[in-house]
Amino acid sequence: xxxxxxSGPGLVKPSETLSLTCTVSGGSISSSSYxxxxxxxxxxxxxxxxxxxYYSGSTYYNPSLxxxxxxxxDTSKNQFSLKLSSVTAADTAVYYCAxxxxxxxxxxxxxxxxxxxxxx
Amino acid sequence: QSALTQPASVSGSPGQSxxxxxxxxxxxxxxYNLVSWYQQHPGKAPKLMIYEGSKRPSGVSNRxxxxxxxxxxxLTISGLQAEDxxxxxxxxxxGSSTVFGGGTKLTVL
Numbered sequence: 001x002x003x004x005x006x007s008g009p010g011l012v013k014p015s016e017t018l019s020l021t022c023t024v025s026g027g028s029i030s031s032s033s034y035x036x037x038x039x040x041x042x043x044x045x046x047x048x049x050x051x052x053x054y055y056s057g058s059t060y061y062n063p064s065l066x067x068x069x070x071x072x073x074d075t076s077k078n079q080f081s082l083k084l085s086s087v088t089a090a091d092t093a094v095y096y097c098a099x100x101x102x103x104x105x106x107x108x109x110x111x112x113x114x115x116x117x118x119x120x
Numbered sequence: 121q122s123a124l125t126q127p128a129s130v131s132g133s134p135g136q137s138x139x140x141x142x143x144x145x146x147x148x149x150x151x152y153n154l155v156s157w158y159q160q161h162p163g164k165a166p167k168l169m170i171y172e173g174s175k176r177p178s179g180v181s182n183r184x185x186x187x188x189x190x191x192x193x194x195l196t197i198s199g200l201q202a203e204d205x206x207x208x209x210x211x212x213x214x215g216s217s218t219v220f221g222g223g224t225k226l227t228v229l
Contacts, residue, residue, distance in 0.1 A: 039220075045223075046123070046209065046220060046221070046222045046223040047158075047166065047209050047211075047220040047223070048220060049211075049217070049218040049219065049220060052218075060216050060217060061217070062121070062217060062218075063121055063217060064121070096165060096166075100218075101171070104154060104156075104171045104172045104175075105152075105154045105156070105213040105218065106154075106156035106168055106171035106172070106211075107156070107158070107166070107168060107211075108168050108177065110165035110166060110167075111165065112165055113165055
């Protein structure tokens with residue numbers, strides 16, 4: 001059974017960089033059938049797609065976050081990562097890592113989510 | 121890109137049917153048959169209920185169905201059950217990006 005697990009600091013200071021890693025187990029991140037990505041959800045609000053990466057390193061970002069987002073992949077560790085720079089309180093959210101089926105662009109596996117709070 | 125438009129809330133009694141709409145534009149919902157729907161219970165990760173507009177993943181009840189007309193996609197839940205009470209989100213491919221709806225809270229009366 002595929003599992004995705006987010007890890008990283010739960011508290012980040014304003015203007016700093018948020019960094020999270022997603023570890024994939026029970027399957028290979030190098031599959032040609034999937035994108036791997038990040039989705040966030042501010043407390044009490046809706047879902048927002050942040051971006052996705054293919055195992056080859058090709059990336060796709062939300063245009064509204066593109067200038068601050070970097071998603072990378074480490075196939076040797078079966079992990080992918082998110083960096084979001086210059087964070088503000090508006091970036092406080094539960095961050096989910098997720099697997100997207102390429103052909104139908106639908107997320108079939110989600111991590112449990114990790115709350116990241118931006119505060120001094 | 122702007123979020124897809126969903127009603128903030130819908131409600132229905134057990135056994136009834138409800139429909140949640142999801143309105144986008146010709147750049148997303150209207151251009152691609154790649155709308156998915158997710159169910160989210162409080163404190164849990166979302167769960168895929170519908171993909172490609174109308175297809176159900178294995179294990180999802182056939183009480184859930186999806187459709188699309190023009191720039192609007194719809195999720196219908198028939199034979200409402202108490203466990204269907206949750207938040208529902210639509211999502212569409214938008215050409216090298218993906219956009220979610222604002223979410224709809226379903227209350228089972």
